Amino acid sequence: MRDAVAPAHADTGGTQAVARALSLLSLVGRGGAQGLGLAQLAAASGLARPTARRLLLALGAARMVEQDRATRRYHLGAETYLLAGFAAERHxxxxxxxxxxxxxxxxxxxxxxxxxxxxxxxxxxxxxxxxxxxxxxxxxxxxxxxxxxxxxxxxxxxxxxxxxxxxxxxxxxxxxxxxxxxxxxxxxxxxxxxxxxxxxxxxxxxxxxxxxxxxxxxxxxxxxxxxxxxxxxxxxxxxxxxxxxxxxxxxxxxxxxxxxxxxxxx
The missing domain is CATH 3.30.450.40 (GAF domain)
Structure with a gap:
């Protein structure tokens, strides 16, 4: 039984992580030119700060978000700009x-x-x-x-x-x-x-x-x-x-x- 249940559980956890990451990405985008800090993103998303940071690091590795070294605020990354360009003609x-x-x-x-x-x-x-x-x-x-x-x-x-x-x-x-x-x-x-x-x-x-x-x-x-x-x-x-x-x-x-x-x- 454990073998049958494990994949479903793993899929649920993976889906939840993706949903949370996408929610954070959306919040970062709505932060505008001034960007948003970790505490603001965690509060707005309802996530614990360690969870929010872990997901932001994953998004950063994919170049979807980036962190300003001086302000420590998060902004949309280069990959989001490229994807937006690809989607522009259709949407x-x-x-x-x-x-x-x-x-x-x-x-x-x-x-x-x-x-x-x-x-x-x-x-x-x-x-x-x-x-x-x-x-x-x-x-x-x-x-x-x-x-x-x-x-x-x-x-x-x-x-x-x-x-x-x-x-x-x-x-x-x-x-x-x-x-x-x-x-x-x-x-x-x-x-x-x-x-x-x-x-x-x-x-x-x-x-x-x-x-x-x-x-x-x-x-x-x-x-x-x-x-x-x-x-x-x-x-x-x-x-x-x-x-x-x-x-x-x-x-x-x-x-x-x-x-x-x-x-x-x-």
Missing amino acids: GILHHAREGMVRLAQETGDTVLLTVPQDDHTLCLERIEGDFPVRTHALMRGDRKPAGLGAGALAILAALPAAEAEALLTRAAPQIGDLMPAVVADLEQARADGYALNPGHVIAGSWGLGVVISWPDGRPAGALSIAAIENRMTPARQVDLVAGLHREAAVIAARLSALGTERNIP
């Missing part, structure tokens, strides 16, 4: 969005942004600037904003089921602060219009228009938005900008849908 929304973003920036002269949902926040994955000399710097690549704050974030929120969007806003309320009434009003308008408008609520004079990019199942994969100074956002020009955003968002969504069909995603 990377930025890979599929960049061409359309460049086209929009050239056509409009304004700044085009790609935003994706990230827990209770949104993350700006890319910013491509047009040639108009006066630009808005309300959102830069790598910036994280609370859910609903900004045109792209608002477009994502408007595409969610109402109950889910309300729960997100409730969790983000402490960070949104006094802007909450404006965000709620803009959200209702975005649902009615099919696109989001941020009329300078985050930074005065900096306006934005955003449309959602959907996964094959209808969930928001991200949002395309255009940011410009207020006097370039006249009602007549907004019509043209929104049409361009919808056009490019549809192209990106079609590419994502083709990937979903190959993977049998409903």
Whole structure:
């Protein structure tokens, strides 16, 4: 009996170790440029520090993570960068969005942004600037904003089921602060219009228009938005900008849908 039980037990232990290591890898990735220390990773993962360190050493040997010698904090390693590059064509929304973003920036002269949902926040994955000399710097690549704050974030929120969007806003309320009434009003308008408008609520004079990019199942994969100074956002020009955003968002969504069909995603 012991011979029959041992392999199953070993497999369970191995599977658990892999799951724990992958959980740590994900946490390291979410640590951003500042990285995370051993104590933070152990606490966040619920692992004992010796266990977390042992798994991090294994990930380090595979070049999946690396430890900064000066700060002792952990960061994603070179192998994760290589793997991300291999996966970009199949899974990377930025890979599929960049061409359309460049086209929009050239056509409009304004700044085009790609935003994706990230827990209770949104993350700006890319910013491509047009040639108009006066630009808005309300959102830069790598910036994280609370859910609903900004045109792209608002477009994502408007595409969610109402109950889910309300729960997100409730969790983000402490960070949104006094802007909450404006965000709620803009959200209702975005649902009615099919696109989001941020009329300078985050930074005065900096306006934005955003449309959602959907996964094959209808969930928001991200949002395309255009940011410009207020006097370039006249009602007549907004019509043209929104049409361009919808056009490019549809192209990106079609590419994502083709990937979903190959993977049998409903």
